[in-house]
Amino acid sequence: MNNEILVTRSSMPSMDEYIDEIKELWDTRWITNMGEKHKELQRKLIEYLKVENVDLLTNGHMALELTLQALNLSGEVITTPFTFASTTHAIVRNGLTPVFCDINPYDFTLDVTKLESLITDKTSAIVPVHVYGNICNIEEIERISHKYDLRVIYDAAHTFGERYKGRGIGSFGDASCFSFHATKVFNTIEGGAVCYRDKELGEKLYNLKNFGIRGPETVESVGANAKMNEFSAAMGICNLRYVDADIEKRKKIVEHYRERLTNIEGIQLNSIQDNVESNYAYFPVIFDEKTFCYSRNEVADRLAEQGIFTRKYFYPLTNTFDCFHGKFDANKTPVALHIAKRVLTLPLYAELSIEDVDRICDLIINMN
Numbered sequence: 001m002n003n004e005i006l007v008t009r010s011s012m013p014s015m016d017e018y019i020d021e022i023k024e025l026w027d028t029r030w031i032t033n034m035g036e037k038h039k040e041l042q043r044k045l046i047e048y049l050k051v052e053n054v055d056l057l058t059n060g061h062m063a064l065e066l067t068l069q070a071l072n073l074s075g076e077v078i079t080t081p082f083t084f085a086s087t088t089h090a091i092v093r094n095g096l097t098p099v100f101c102d103i104n105p106y107d108f109t110l111d112v113t114k115l116e117s118l119i120t121d122k123t124s125a126i127v128p129v130h131v132y133g134n135i136c137n138i139e140e141i142e143r144i145s146h147k148y149d150l151r152v153i154y155d156a157a158h159t160f161g162e163r164y165k166g167r168g169i170g171s172f173g174d175a176s177c178f179s180f181h182a183t184k185v186f187n188t189i190e191g192g193a194v195c196y197r198d199k200e201l202g203e204k205l206y207n208l209k210n211f212g213i214r215g216p217e218t219v220e221s222v223g224a225n226a227k228m229n230e231f232s233a234a235m236g237i238c239n240l241r242y243v244d245a246d247i248e249k250r251k252k253i254v255e256h257y258r259e260r261l262t263n264i265e266g267i268q269l270n271s272i273q274d275n276v277e278s279n280y281a282y283f284p285v286i287f288d289e290k291t292f293c294y295s296r297n298e299v300a301d302r303l304a305e306q307g308i309f310t311r312k313y314f315y316p317l318t319n320t321f322d323c324f325h326g327k328f329d330a331n332k333t334p335v336a337l338h339i340a341k342r343v344l345t346l347p348l349y350a351e352l353s354i355e356d357v358d359r360i361c362d363l364i365i366n367m368n
Helices: 015-022 036-049 060-070 085-092 138-148 199-209 230-240 243-261 296-305 334-340 354-367
Strands: 053-057 076-079 097-100 123-127 151-155 175-179 192-196 213-215 267-269 283-287 343-346
Touching: 015 230, 036 053, 036 230, 053 060, 053 199, 060 085, 060 123, 060 151, 060 175, 060 192, 060 199, 076 085, 085 097, 085 123, 123 138, 138 151, 192 199, 243 267, 243 283, 243 354, 283 296, 296 343, 296 354
Parallel strands: 076 097, 076 123, 123 151, 151 175
Antiparallel strands: 053 192, 175 192, 267 283, 283 343
């Protein structure tokens, strides 16, 4: 019997349910190019996410990269280095210069108190990142963006299905970009989406994801190929039926982690935000080696020895990547640098048992 516990495990419907969902594709042979499954998932996500418009793409990265391109930005874009590579790469691949703002040490989102000091006459947009299911300070970002006439594109990869003050998280900013990667709370095997209000932005996104083709003999702009296929859309339709139940299971797991690990010296847990209906996407723990007696790396190694696999998420910071060597100074984002060296995300997925959570917590607690 395999007793290994991975950091995550993809949610999937039964094989029979998925096969039933895709059967008609063998009749129609319409397996890509915005077929019926694509359209159905699009409709269901608009309703579920409580947003005006959704466009589906091959993955979350292309959702973000093409949104930035569709907005025709130039110059500098303020963002955070405490994120997955995709966020920074999407900015750079659009010929834009990322300007890194530090994070706050409580929910690890962009520190809005440092935001205005980074704005110059070259700044065209802000790309804040909702982290671990924690949402950014939306009101302050909105105030600042309006004051300086800046675009706001949220990297919402971690916040599928969340609500803030009853409002769908994808309805904020000029656009919000989601990832439906296999490791996420909701997946389409691989996929992504952009939520937006401006119809003109939607038209540009469509062109960019489909070669600029608008008809059999009409190609009105230069575009890429980033269309979600029907098999991925079908997986999304199936998984959407269970996502609320999965989130409820994740909630119980997170609550048990908190019960076991709260008030342990040297351990900082993820903050709980007011007015947020969380999706319990990740369970990050910050280990202070001075008071816990063991470093994050030592904890990760000890757990791995017992077949429990964690993730140093996010480490390293994007402003320290080899591909950007010499271009940025991570010391200008000291909080992000501090957290990145100490954070460990523990296993979390809907099927994780409470017994396994106890096993993980016992190993951590007994180290100290």
